[in-house]
Structure formats: structure tokens, C-alpha cells
Amino acid sequence: MRLRFILGQVFQGIRSNVAMTLAVVLVTFVSLLFVGAGMLLQTQVDRLKDDWYDRVEIAVYMCPDASQAVQCAGGEASEEEIANVESLLDSADLAPYVDEVYFETKEEAFQNFQERLGDTNWGQQITVDQMQVSFRVRLEDPEQFRIVADEVDGRPGVEVVVDQRAQLEPLFLILNRSTAVALGLAGIMAVAAVLLITTTIRLSALSRRRETGIMRLVGASNWVIQAPFMLEGAIAALVGSVLSVAGLWAAVRYGVEGWLQSSAPWVAFVTTSDVWRVAPVLLLAAVAVAGVSSVVSLARYTKV
DSSP, rough: OHHHHHHHHHHHHHHHHHHHHHHHHHHHHHHHHHHHHHHHHHHHHHHHHHHTTTEEEEEEOOOTTTTTOOOGGGSSOHEEEEEEEHHHHTTTTTTTTEEEEEEHHHHHHHHHHHHTTSSSHHHHTTOGGGGGOEEEEEEESGGGGGHHHHHHHHHEEEEEEEEEEHHHHHHHHHHHHHHHHHHHHHHHHHHHHHHHHHHHHHHHHHHHHHHHHHHHHHTHHHHHHHHHHHHHHHHHHHHHHHHHHHHHHHHHIIIIIIIIHOOOSSSSSOOHHHHHHHHHHHHHHHHHHHHHHHHHHHHHOOOO
């Protein structure tokens, strides 16, 4: 009987404040959508790092003919200089850091170049003699790039040592900043949600002062008086969180899995499974927002 009474009070409060309740749902939906998007973006960054950092290599480019680099003043790298660099990369000193070394000849470099840019006017003017030999070095730990680079850089015949991770860092920087922006916006919207839920509960409590006064006179407990107001905010926040989960699922299912994954199948994108892992966090966040709002409002307006 008491539960039926409480639920009746909840739906009465929702009916009397439909506009405010919808506003709470929408603001909660948007705020948790940003929270979920930020979490998924961070998951994507971590996944890309785990996947791509294991594949990246460092490239040791030997001096080509007519190079303008100071370290190549002696001309094209000689066979002896190439052999010395190869011996260094295969040495016992670098063995703990180097996983695999691949040597690329001028002919192989030219073939790879033609596959990528051979159709361009500029690419058709390049000849085999203009290419340079290089070493591709896969590391045991990509974070140890500097140790290997310091050993090789400056050796006779070495023009430049390139860390392929440097090409990925701008992408990770953009994704990390996008995550920060999403979470920042989520924080602002969460504050707005708290204020809206607080206002909704406050209006509902003020409109039912007579009923709550009678309930106090007949000996109703604080819990019975406050429960309908708490449930109003909780229901609105939970509906908003469910909508945010649905929005994230649709975005990942159709935007990522349905489009991006088919366009770039070699990239490890987030999936709908990641959305389901984020979902409990969003539901708990909705409950937390509703709880904070209820405590702020009920402490003053339904205090016995």
C-alpha cells in the first residue's frame, strides 16, 4: 500500500512538471553522451597505441648521392659504411632493444615508391639512382627508440634516423584533446543537470506543500515524504542515461562498425561491446547526479 502511494505521488509529480522533467531528461542525455563519447575516445586512443606502437619501426636512411645534409658531405654511403651500420644494428649491445632489422635496397625503395606515387608527374621523373638505401628496425619496446637512435645517428654514411611514432603522435594528440573537450563539456552539462533536477524537485515540493504537511501530521516518516521526490529525479536521469547509451550504440554501430570499419579494416576501432562496458558507468553517473540533486533540494524543502 505504501509503495503504491509513493508511486502515485511520483507520477503525479511528473505529470505536474512535464516540461521540467523533459528538460532534465535532455540535459542528462547530452551530458552523459559527452561522458560516454569521452570514454570511448580514450578507449580508441589506447587501442590504437597498443596496436600501432607494436608495428611502428625506426628508419635509418643512408646518405644518397648529391645529398645536401652536412653529414653526407662525403657523398653516397659506401658499402663499408652500410655494412658497419648493419653490424651495429645486429650487435649484442642493441640485441635487447632490436626485434628485427630489414634492409631495403635502392631497387626495393624505388618499387615501393612507384606503388605509392608512380602515377604522379613528379613520381614518373624519379629514377632508381635517386633513391637511397635504408634499414627498417622494429624495436622490442617502441618507447626505447632513443637508445637505438643515439647509437646509429651520426655514424658515417647515415643521413637521418626517423621514428615513425612521430607521424602518429599528432593523431593521438587530436584524439586526446577531443577526449578532454568531451569530458569538459560533460562536466558543464552535468552541473546543468544537477541544477535542473534540483529545480524540478523544488517546484514539485513547493506545489505539494499541503500534502507533505498533512503527511507529517499523520506521522509519515521522512523517507515516505522524500521518496517520491527522489524517484522523480532518478527516473528522469535514468531515462536520459538510457537515451545516451542508445545514442552511443547507434553511433558506434552505424558510424564506426558500419562505415569506418569497412573503409579501414586494418584499424582496431571501438565496437558496440565497448559501449556496453561504458553503459553501467553512465547509469551509475545518472543515479549519482540525481542523488546529489535530491540531497540538495530535500534537505531544505521537505525537512521535518
